[in-house]
Amino acid sequence: MVKNxxxxxxxxxxxxxxPAGWRVxxxxxxxxxxxxxxxxxxxxxxxLADYITGIGRTGAKPFPVTIVYQRxxxxxxxxxxxxxxxxxxxxxxxxxxxxILWGEFQYLP
Numbered sequence: 001m002v003k004n005x006x007x008x009x010x011x012x013x014x015x016x017x018x019p020a021g022w023r024v025x026x027x028x029x030x031x032x033x034x035x036x037x038x039x040x041x042x043x044x045x046x047x048l049a050d051y052i053t054g055i056g057r058t059g060a061k062p063f064p065v066t067i068v069y070q071r072x073x074x075x076x077x078x079x080x081x082x083x084x085x086x087x088x089x090x091x092x093x094x095x096x097x098x099x100i101l102w103g104e105f106q107y108l109p
Contacts, residue, residue: 024049
């Protein structure tokens with residue numbers, strides 16, 4: 001993220017969650033979420049996007065991938081376990097992702 005021509009925050013690449021060859025097809029939603037109760041470092045960003053693996057019948061068919069970022073210093077880290085759970089369930093809405101994060105992973109609304 002850049003503000004006034006200066007890097008304010010950095011985001012890690014998601015190679016573990018999106019292997020080589022996967023490409024973003026369409027970003028569906030970006031949501032700022034609170035992951036903790038009072039610690040400002042516990043806020044995060046939820047990104048829902050459709051990816052494709054390539055061309056052809058099955059490779060060009062978009063599928064949902066969800067990545068949860070948590071603020072860490074001057075950047076963000078990926079919450080891999082949470083992101084993998086949301087992606088494996090093919091979450092398609094911010095609301096559905098929040099329900100899983102709150103209910104299953106005990107993050108605070």
